[in-house]
Amino acid sequence: MQNCASFTKMSLKKGLLLCLLVSGTSLLLYLTLTKKWLQRTEEPTKEYFQEETGIYHVAYPRKYKFIIDQPDVCEQQKPYLVAIVPVTPGDADARNGIRKTWGKQKVFGDKVVLVLFLIGLHSGNDEEMLQEKLRNESQQYKDLLQSNFQDSYRNLTIKTMVMMEWLSEKCQQASYVAKVDADVLLNMNNLINMLVSLNTVQHNYMTGLVWYDSPVIRDPSNRFFLPYDVYSRDTFPPYPLGMCYIISMDLPQKILLEAREIKPIYIEDAYLGMCLERLGIIPTKPPNIELFVVRLLQYNRCYYSRLIAILTENTNQMTSYWTDIYSSNQPC
Structure with a gap:
């Protein structure tokens, strides 16, 4: 490639213009790439998983903020149990379905x-x-x-x-929180009865459909793939399946503190x-492990009415x- 000194046979004016053009283009390209790199490394709300290059990254910089919030709702209602449903912003049908069914009764x-x-x-x-629709929905409900x-599957841990x-x-x-997926049928009455039967409010308590020795997937084509440099062990520690789990309210703060020392993975329940x-x-195993059902069985009203959480389609x-x-x- 020619440099500025190679333009001696050209007119001085044309050579200088061409030199400035090349230098300016290089500077613009450098500034553009630098800006993109800074956005990636400095902006805490931009998470990414570059599947085309195989770069694995789950960000949790702890600098997120709530733009729609209910900051005083627990102080006002003093709930025994809080059920939180992670759902995508555009899935109003799922939210309305829960509001009309298991989320309808409050006491x-x-x-x-x-x-x-x-x-x-x-x-x-x-x-x-x-x-704008979400703001209106929040005002209504x-x-x-x-x-x-950014709401995405890869950001479930976030x-x-x-x-x-x-x-x-x-x-x-609150005493307890239940995390419930949007496609789960929850029998709130059965859940409350299970928690009340413990007699005293539990601490360091987490229950649900507990999985043991769950294997770590090493197949890159699998949605649950984890490379060795992210997690080196062959199996995960025990954890309740993410469809529905219940934790005592002392655990969120403890989990947050420990999470600072653990590299995040996007498989949120395993994390x-x-x-x-x-x-x-x-x-903790529930009193009956069959109270949480992940595999769809032939529907039976009597059987389903005795369960706590059923994963539906x-x-x-x-x-x-x-x-x-x-x-x-009397369902039975």
């Missing part, structure tokens, strides 16, 4: 239950329009929590840790198991099951 005996939906940021051409992380932050800071009044192991806590199926179970005071 069970003398126990108050609070149901909240946790969402992140939506990306797309309709971002501003959807954000007052049950949305939205933080400024979503979980943001949930822990909110609980630790704004809901110490919580890693935090529990560091805390020296073993998840979609909101319509969840709503259909709930409606049938509660169509009679």
Whole structure:
């Protein structure tokens, strides 16, 4: 490539112009690349997983903030149990389905239950329009929590840790929290009865469908793939499956503290198991492991009415099951 000194045979004026053009283009390219690099390394809300290059990165810089919040709801309602449902910003059908079914009843005996939906940021051409809809939905129902992380499957661990932050800071009044996926049919009455049967409020308590010796997937084509340099062991510590787990309210703060020392992985329930192991806590089996069902069985009203959490295929199926179970005071 020619440099500025090679233009001696050209007119001085043309040579200088060409030299300035080349230098200016190089400077512009350098500044552009530098800006992109700084955005990636300095902006805490831009997470990424570059599948095309195989770069694995899960960011949890602990600098997120809530842009839709219910900061005083626990102080006002003093719930015994808080159920938090992580859901995508655009899935209003799932939120409305839960509001009309298992999230509808707020009091069970003398126990108050609070149901909240946790969402992140939506990306797309309709971002501003959807954000306005979310603000209106929040004003109507007052049950949305939205933080400024990008809402995606790869950021589920970030979503979980943001949930822990909110609980630790704004809901110490509750005794327990249940994290419930949007496609899970929850029998709140059975869940409350299980917790009350413990007689005293538990500490260092986490329960659900507990998995033991879950293998770490090394196949890069699998959605749960983890490279050795991210997690070197062959199996995960015990953890309750993410479809629905219950923790005592003393745990969010403890998990947050331990998470500072553990490299995040995007498999959020396994990551919580890693935090529990560091805390020296073993998840508690429920009184009956069959109270949490992940494999869909042939529907039976009597059987399903005795369970706590059932993973369904979609909101319509969840709503259909709930409606049938509660169509009679005696499902069996």
